[in-house]
Amino acid sequence: MYDCVLRHYGRELLDLLRNIDKLLATDEHFLLGVWLESAKNMSTDGEERRLYEYSARNQITLWGPDGNVCR
Numbered sequence: 001m002y003d004c005v006l007r008h009y010g011r012e013l014l015d016l017l018r019n020i021d022k023l024l025a026t027d028e029h030f031l032l033g034v035w036l037e038s039a040k041n042m043s044t045d046g047e048e049r050r051l052y053e054y055s056a057r058n059q060i061t062l063w064g065p066d067g068n069v070c071r
Contacts (some may be wrong), residue, residue: 035060 024030039056043049 032060 028034036053036056039052040049043052
């Protein structure tokens with residue numbers, strides 16, 4: 001019984017996440033490429049450019065104190 005309920009709401013959650021993804025893709029401010037280019041464009045040299053891109057990627061992929069990246 002719980003399996004059926006879990007599958008049902010799991011599918012609903014996945015559908016919701018897909019719809020949110022489609023909605024956000026309609027605004028350039030939510031696109032990864034735009035986010036990364038914005039970060040890189042604030043740099044003043046090649047090394048800083050790589051660091052800013054690295055940091056921008058980490059901001060969207062790592063969460064919480066256990067997800068921190070030390071460099």
